[in-house]
Amino acid sequence: MADESLAVEIMSSHVTNGTKDVGPxxxxxxxxxxxxxxxxxxxxxxxxxxxxxxxxxxxxxxxxxxxxxxxxxxxxxxxxxxxxxxxxxxxxxxxxxxxxxxxxxxxxxxxxxxxxxxxxxxxxxxxxxxxxxxxxxxxxxxxxxxxxxxxxxxxxxxVPHTINVELKGTLEWPLTGKDVVLYILGQTGGDGAVYASVEFMGDGLKSIQVSDRLTISNMMVEGGAKTALFPVDDILLDWLMRERGIDPRPAWKRLSPRKAEPDLYVDLGRLEPMIALPAAPYNVAPVREVEGVEVDQVFIGSCTNARYEDLAEAARILKGKKVKDGVRLIVTPASRRIYHKAIETGIMEVLHSAGAVITPPGCGACFGSHMGVVGDDEVMVSTSNRNFPGRMGSPKAKIYLASPQTAAATAITGRITDPRDI
Amino acid sequence: MNVDRVLEGYVVKLGDNVSTDDIIAGRYLHITDPEELASHLFENRPEIRERLLKAKKPVILVAGRGFGYGSSREHAPIALKTYGVKAVLAESFHRIFYRNSVNNGLLVIEVKGMADLVDDGDKIRVDLRAGIVETPRGTIRIGKIPDYVINLILSGGLKEKLRSIASQKSHT
CATH class of the missing domain: 3.30.499.10 (Aconitase, domain 3)
Structure with a gap:
């Protein structure tokens, strides 16, 4: 059974019409x-x-x-x-x-x-x-x-077919789940994963924390995926215990890491900070290739990248520094809980002192309706997930998608900046 | 509200990965009135909007790969259908848009190689019984649609199913 995909495994246990013996x-x-x-x-x-x-x-x-x-x-x-x-x-x-x-x-x-x-x-x-x-x-x-x-x-x-993604090597600062998923989207394009269950495996999982996994699964829909599954491993079990107080359940054994022929590799050790150029999330390049592009606004928010870890990483880069004159930095925490924790630990104070505008939690500017949309011909670096024309304001604006690290570095210099240079 | 098995319309041609954000912008998603939604089609893509508004109705959109990219907003197929788009023929669809279209009686069909056969304004005919699309430059076969899905399409999607479930339950 364990050679079935995680998607088939989970779907089988939720079928209500007859046979549980289902396949792609x-x-x-x-x-x-x-x-x-x-x-x-x-x-x-x-x-x-x-x-x-x-x-x-x-x-x-x-x-x-x-x-x-x-x-x-x-x-x-x-x-x-x-x-x-x-x-x-x-x-x-x-x-x-x-x-x-x-x-x-x-x-x-x-x-x-x-x-x-x-x-x-x-x-x-x-x-x-x-x-x-x-x-x-x-x-x-x-x-x-x-x-x-x-x-x-x-x-x-x-029931979806599977695209197995093998992660090799180790993900190290300042690389994040965002860089991983943008790299993968560069491989799949906008429709390369349509209808598929994208499933992650390999030694690289050991260096990818839950916060980064959430970012990766989140943006796989930009490649068309139906679902994007990480296995139950020690990192997830520790997180569930720590954040949710949930003990491991016996049934989760069936959701352990798989070994299968990979359809796609990501060598985490050779990855560099990635960015999606206007106007599609799969239109990606290394940050190095577009560094220096002047920006009007930086947005750190959305269900992709506004978790506590994301705000903490941004604060680590912005600590003791100022947002470049003439540039707006908008920060929209993903939840009230995150907002509160970031106040308690001083993260909010760091962001605020650096010049960030901090909004209430929610989808915010990512949805293009309020709390920091951009105007005609403006340029924005955003940690969100979509950069179609008009997605975050004017159809004439240009939106780049990147990690919180790249976004924070860019807010300091006012130009697209590789976080390794700060 | 059954869907027609044979329908005709005038082509508006689109490219790859047309997104639901392109079809209807986020700022309009608090609207549920179909006519009001239809009045805002493709505002983020003025060049598409212009061609759509000029096109003769009913419209059949002929698109490339990955039509209906992105957001789950059901407002997109509702706006298209209400405007007068009868069908979307594309190389492939993003899955949520596909399902939403089926549920709102907008015909969505995977057809390979259509783009080379048609131009804006061409009159084409979709025949679901014969499984073909007739264009001025030849006839093309449509892909196999699973029985479950074709039945759902022809009966008007889940909305119609819901209507009949609701009326049965209220009578028992």
């Missing part, structure tokens, strides 16, 4: 352990429930359903504030788990409080794929599908 290409019906919706996708799901007359038959408890207000949070317009009232009322009426304005990004909350290895999580948000770092089969769905699960408890999925 099969279409199965599964019961997710967790269903997640954000403010924008939940609004549409509620509309679907109203249109189809299904609101009376829904059950938020069956699949442990959570609604998180993260995209427009806190609301920038009266119209959106009114929509938020609607979402609060819906969650209260049906007993859904609910996180209000300022609690943080849905994916970060899921990782901090909800998901654990071996589960199947479906979320109406493409970056639901993030929890693969915790060996959760997690993938994005639409709003109609979320409504369908609320009403029936189930959804159809195709």
């Amino acid at each position: 290409g099969d279409i199965v019906v599964v019961k997710p352990d967790i269903l997640l919706m954000n403010d924008v996708t939940a609004l549409l799901a509620i509309r679907v429930l109203e249109e189809t007359g299904a609101e009376d038959i829904i059950d938020c408890k069956r699949n442990n359903t959570i609604i998180v207000l993260d995209h427009y949070s806190p609301p920038p317009t009266a119209r959106i504030a009114s929509s938020y009232r609607r979402l609060r009322a819906f969650a209260r009426k049906h007993g859904c788990l609910f996180k209000d304005v300022g609690e943080g990004i849905m994916h970060q909350i899921a990782v901090e409080e909800l998901v654990e290895p071996g589960q199947l999580a479906l979320g109406a948000d493409s970056h639901t794929i993030t929890y693969g770092a915790l060996t959760v089969f997690s993938t994005g769905i639409g709003s109609t599908e979320a409504a369908y699960i609320l009403a029936t408890g189930e959804l159809w999925l195709k």
